[in-house]
Amino acid sequence: MAFCKLLLTVLVLLHNSGGLLGNEVRSSIIGAEDAKKESWPWMVHLNMTSKDSKLEKWGCGGTVVAKQWVLTSAQCVANYDHLRSFVVVGAYQLQKAAHRYMGIANIVQYQHLGNSNKNDIALIKLKKPITFSKDVAPVALPDKDDTFGPSSECWITGWGEVGNGVPLKAPETLQQLKISIISQSTCKERLPQIASNTLCTNDSKGRGACKGDYGGPLVCRKGGKLVQVGVMSSGGCGPKDGPGVCTEVAKYLTFINDYIHRPGKAPAEM
Incomplete structure (x- = not known):
């Protein structure tokens, strides 16, 4: 032992x-900020x-x-x-x-x-x-009939680089970013082959998740608590990479x- x-x-x-x-x-969330200890x-x-x-x-x-x-x-x-x-x-x-x-x-x-x-x-x-x-x-999970969209208050969290090729400085503090869910129709305009049972996120400043953050949560406010709405899967790594894609937890x-x-x-x- x-x-x-x-x-x-x-x-x-x-x-x-x-x-x-x-x-x-x-690598990790681009354009994020240090999270507060014990907040996630x-x-x-x-x-x-x-x-x-x-x-x-x-x-x-x-x-x-x-x-x-x-x-x-x-x-x-x-x-x-x-x-x-x-x-x-x-x-x-x-x-x-x-x-x-x-x-x-x-x-x-x-x-x-x-x-x-x-x-x-x-x-x-x-x-x-x-x-x-x-x-x-x-983390709290959503109910199967819950829906979240552009008006929802959501965040992503992760560790690593804070920009393409820019590593997160020691001591590598957990990063958080408030981000918006976009409609499926808007996402399909950018990513026509997007799978069902997914959600897309976008930020007007090109901020988002990157390799190393995938697997982490997209959480959104539901009443007085936060629930995990998505599992980060791809994209969102800067303005040229398109929307971030998350697996929709409620479907699973x-x-x-x-x-x-x-x-x-x-x-x-x-």
Whole structure:
């Protein structure tokens, strides 16, 4: 047990310093601002390493949805090595100590990831349950009939670069950006092949998510609380990249709830 903890600590340090072999993909929300500590307690950072000989590293976002489950993008967990990959829970500044570094038990994808961001959603089962606190708590999910649009008050959050080729400076503080949902018809004018069950976001100043933020949440205000409306999937990385695309969480509630409320052992990886 002591050796496993030591090994995981070494992996954390190597990930944060870029010390593992292979290429690393690190980027995040463009034009955002520092988030306030404990304002997004469901936010997690995925430190992923490929299972092939290249040992490529990449970072993604995710959200705590239950004591042992994290919601993210399917593309974030493709071809990963479960021994070298882990989830950072309770993180605020990536170069400082987080609440906990959690091992991955397995991954459940909704279906095979298709074209045009179709079904870009997955669940991560952690090896151990999370202890909730003021800085670690599950995100609320929408109801199946909820609708959100241009008048909704929404945000995205993530870590990494603050512009194309501009890394987020130490200590890598969680970034937040208030952003608007655009109509599906407007999105299709820019992205004709956009998949169903997706939402699009846009910002008048060209700000948005980028590689490294995918898997993270689009949250919107519903009454007096915030709910996770989308899982960031692609786009939005500057004004030339078009709208940001998110998987619409309300369309996958049965999938999510069937797993996070299922008793017993974790399901076989899909």
